[in-house]
Amino acid sequence: MKTLVVVPTYDECENVGPLLDEIRKLGVPDLDVLVVDDASPDGTAERVREYARRNGFGDVLLREGEKGRGHAGREGFLAALDRGADRIVEMDADFSHDPRYIPSLLSGLDDHDVMLGSRFVHGGSDTDRALWRRWLTTAANAYIRLVFGIGVRDANSGFRSYRREALLRLDPKSLRSPGPAIVQEILFRAHRRGLRVGEVPVVFSDRVRGDSKLGWWQLWQGYVTVLRLRARELFGGGS
Ligand SMILES: Nc1nc2c(ncn2[C@@H]2O[C@H](COP(=O)(O)OP(=O)(O)OP(=O)(O)O)[C@@H](O)[C@H]2O)c(=O)[nH]1
Numbered sequence: 001m002k003t004l005v006v007v008p009t010y011d012e013c014e015n016v017g018p019l020l021d022e023i024r025k026l027g028v029p030d031l032d033v034l035v036v037d038d039a040s041p042d043g044t045a046e047r048v049r050e051y052a053r054r055n056g057f058g059d060v061l062l063r064e065g066e067k068g069r070g071h072a073g074r075e076g077f078l079a080a081l082d083r084g085a086d087r088i089v090e091m092d093a094d095f096s097h098d099p100r101y102i103p104s105l106l107s108g109l110d111d112h113d114v115m116l117g118s119r120f121v122h123g124g125s126d127t128d129r130a131l132w133r134r135w136l137t138t139a140a141n142a143y144i145r146l147v148f149g150i151g152v153r154d155a156n157s158g159f160r161s162y163r164r165e166a167l168l169r170l171d172p173k174s175l176r177s178p179g180p181a182i183v184q185e186i187l188f189r190a191h192r193r194g195l196r197v198g199e200v201p202v203v204f205s206d207r208v209r210g211d212s213k214l215g216w217w218q219l220w221q222g223y224v225t226v227l228r229l230r231a232r233e234l235f236g237g238g239s
């Protein structure tokens with residue numbers, strides 16, 4: 001069974017090498033990593049190519065055109081389907097998503113279509129983070145659950161796994177979010193299309209190397225996207 005881990009990156013040259021190392025050392029059979037890079041000026045893509053040359057592990061998809069976490073996620077999903085992946089994992093490059101949870105995200109797919117790495121189920125946490133970030137995440141979660149009418153504990157988690165058939169049903173090509181709100185857009189679709197969504201506990205840590213790309217504008221866009229998706233459902237346009 002072929003597994004592909006999709007990692008969108010922008011200026012993560014300090015993180016990608018160690019990340020590829022840790023994922024490789026998990027020893028999951030027939031697993032590879034696809035880094036989806038938006039031509040990062042810090043040379044992230046070149047770092048991945050070098051790593052792949054030396055270790056025969058990892059690959060990079062270099063994007064051109066409009067940058068964005070959402071655009072990169074969508075292209076990564078399409079590439080994963082194109083490459084025949086049976087299971088797809090998506091995760092950040094900054095070690096907030098610890099690779100050691102990949103095996104449990106994958107085994108959860110035995111009886112689910114989509115698995116979320118969750119900070120808010122028993123055994124998960126985000127206590128390493130600044131208080132204001134934790135508060136923001138809690139508020140965003142409450143808002144998303146209310147507007148979408150869903151019960152998942154960690155609606156904002158971008159650490160996820162998908163069965164191939166589930167990803168096909170999510171129809172990544174038609175996802176619209178240019179930025180990080182793609183995470184909510186997918187969850188909304190997964191719920192409305194009746195996919196079985198499960199959660200496994202993860203401990204989330206703040207990034208140590210490199211800078212966050214998440215600004216107030218993206219956060220705001222996330223809130224607007226959630227409302228827009230629900231409004232489109234209520235007043236026409238589908239999910
Ligand atoms: N390809 C691509 N990747 C991006 C872009 N913006 C962010 N990323 C990647 O998406 C992942 C999440 O971005 P972060 O900047 O860590 O944002 P975040 O995790 O939501 O916010 P923090 O908690 O502050 O780190 C990282 O792997 C980034 O490198 C982008 O425009 N294009």
Ligand SMILES: [Mg+2]
Binds near residue numbers: 092094096207212
């Ligand atoms: Mg991050």
